[in-house]
Amino acid sequence: MSGMVLYGIDISPPVRACLLTLKALGLQYEYKHVDILSGEQLAEDFTKNNPQHTVPTLNDNGTWLWDSHAICAYLVDKYAKDDSLYPRDLALRARLHQRLFFDASILYMPLRFITIPMFRFNRSIVPREKTQGVIEGYVLMEKFLANSPYLVGDRLTIADLCCVATASSLAGVVELEQEKYPKLHAWMERLKKLPYYEEGNGVGCKKYLEILKKRLTAIVS
Structure with a gap:
């Protein structure tokens, strides 16, 4: 049995990014549910390994990591058969890092600022x-995808896996209109055709969108 354990909750977009990466790589792992809504991440046996007490958290045979982007990059560097998901070419990797930082700082933060108070x-x-923060993310992604089918050129990378977990969740706040964002909409549909998409992201995203639908009763747009 694999000594790899991912701690998380599948309504979380960052956790789903890691699930997508694990499944893209075909890795064996144990998934341990952490109910962050009830504070399970604050337990002493969790915080001693991750003092930030965040999910996702990965334990790979004693190597502890957190932050979805760090985890995804680590998994590909260590376990992938090639570098297609995380290219070693410096120019491509720099562009990929920009997309990951975009996901962390621009795309995901408006969602976090909305859901934490909720x-x-x-x-x-x-x-x-x-x-408006969500709309800004949509507009920028539309530009990123203007001349290529994926966020870093012509092939799927972890930038796509991380960003799709977030972007698919933003629909619970601002609908992704195909007429306004045709490139982004087509990219989303392209990602949904991955054989592991539904298990890695679709199921958890549906749960998340249902929560937002029930609890966000008024959106001032």
């Missing part, structure tokens, strides 16, 4: 400035 303080109204 989960922690039961706030249901989303102010206009927060929806």
Whole structure:
């Protein structure tokens, strides 16, 4: 049995990015559910290995990592048969890193700023400035995809896997309109055709969107 364990909750977009990467690589792993809504991540046996007490967290035979982007890059570097998901070419890797940093700083943060008040303080109204952050992410991704089918050229990379986990979740706040964002919409449909997409991202995303639908009663756009 593999000594690799991923700790997470599948409504989390960053956790789903790691699940997609694990499945893309065909790796064997154990998945341990961590109910962050009830505070399981604050348990002492978890925080001693991850003092940030975040998910996803990976334990690969005693090597502990957290942050989805770091985990995905590590998995490909260590276990992939080739570098297609995380190219070693410096120019391509720099572009890929830009997309990962974009996911962390531009794409995901508006979602975090909306959902933390919802989960922690039961706030249901989303102010206009927060929806504008989501729209900014859509607009930029449309530009990234203007001349290529994937975020870093003509082949799938972990940038796509990380960003699709986030972008698919943003629809719970601002609908992704095909007419406004045709390239982004086509990219999303392309990713959905991956044989491991539904198990790695689709199932958890549907749960997440249902939560947002029930709890975000008013979005000021």
